[in-house]
Amino acid sequence: MKSYSIQEINEVLKGIIVGDAAVKITAPEQLELASASEISFIGNKKYEKFWETSKACAAVVNEDISIEPGENRAFIKVENADLAMSQVLELFAPPTPLFSTDIHPTAFIDNTAIIGNGTRIGAGSYIGPKVQLGENVTIYPNVTILDECTIGKNTVLWSGAVVRERCHIGNDSIIHPNATIGADGFGFRPDPERGLVKIPQIGNVVLGNNVEIGANTCIDRGKFSSTVLGDGCKIDNLVQIGHNSRLGKFCIMAGNSGLAGSVTLGNGVIIGGSASIKDHTTIGDGAIIGAGSGVIGDIPAGKTMLGYPAIDARDTLRQWAILKRLVNESKK
CATH class of the missing domain: 3.40.1390.10 (MurE/MurF, N-terminal domain)
Known part of the structure; x- marks a missing residue:
């Protein structure tokens, strides 16, 4: 001890x-x-x-x-x-789980993959063709990294994480268990003969340096280009980030929040738990979206928004106070 x-x-x-x-x-x-x-x-x-x-x-x-x-x-x-x-x-802090050997014999590593010095790969992991792992990367058991991905130095991927093809993760990042980086974006169009037709998602995901992605979070690949998270972003568990969204540096998203497709967050944006952001919305630098809020339009830099739909937090609090007063008066 x-x-x-x-x-x-x-x-x-x-x-x-x-x-x-x-x-x-x-x-x-x-x-x-x-x-x-x-x-x-x-x-x-x-x-x-x-x-x-x-x-x-x-x-x-x-x-x-x-x-x-x-x-x-x-x-x-x-x-x-x-x-x-x-x-x-x-x-x-107690020590992290031990590796009996740097590369476990049950891990599959394609012969075209490049593995940096000091990198450790746990049992049952899959490292696909043309993957590049930087120095001192830690891959815990049962991680999947598909074709042509790159993982920066000192990054850690916990068990069950999946990084789909052609996605890129920067240095000093952490991907927690069962997070999925680069699943298909949610794109469908109605067709009178075939029903809902799937729109191919041919882009990828790019994560910057010092990014942390929580357990069971999903970050969808771009439809055309990239879904991007800037340096220092911290994403909680059970978060959904839609295709072609772009986050600036040091953004925070709390659990159960979600971005629809093509959302843009400036630097230092904070999204509270269970908040929902409409597609093609821009939220300016330093804005704060309160927990449970629903954003349906662009938000200027520095604003604090609250409610469903989200409006200036001070106005929302006034509305709630008025409603509470009305309810109390109705009980008299």
Whole structure:
């Protein structure tokens, strides 16, 4: 079991220690569940009230905290406790699953594939013709990478992930279990004789560097060219990204949200959980779409939208307040 002193943790965080720094820390834990040998976090003043009843011996806190750690307890004061939390979790993170051999004998690797130095490929994986894997790529068991794909260095693909033909994933990315990159876009046209005719989807998917794709998420290939996700995009589980959509850098999409075809997101756009974005819609840089919202038209940069259909969040909240007041009055 890993353990660290307060001083050792602070060597990483470079904060200010307040209180008793003698105790050894065995694990990080949330405030209400922490034991007397565990460290917790207070990233917002509204959680200060839980410190008195918490058993944690230490906490990483923001510099502006208004309480003291108390007897035999300690705070590490930092500029941003939420960011510091990620550093502490890295210290205590258990090792990732082990590979008994770098290339498992049951993996199929086409003889035209190029495998970079230090790359590991797990049991039952399929690496197709003309695939290129960069250095230190990790392919867990039962991953499928089809013809002419490229995977950048240090990227990790977890079990069950499928990367369809001619798709490209950048460096330092993570594809979680059962995500599908490059399935056919949803394209059909009615024909009086044949019913719904499938429109061939001949494009691909291009993911930038440092992209993370959640479990069971689907990113469809472009009908003509590419579906593109820029550097640093973070996509949650169970997200649908339609064909020919284009995301700028550092976009976030929360679980169960979806983009129809040919949606454009600027840089730093945030899409809340279960939000739906209509096809051929453009959302400007830094815009925020609230959870459960439905976007049916273009959104300017920097706007926060909420509701179904989505309008300015302040207007939506006013509408909800009025409706609540009307309902309460009707009960009198």
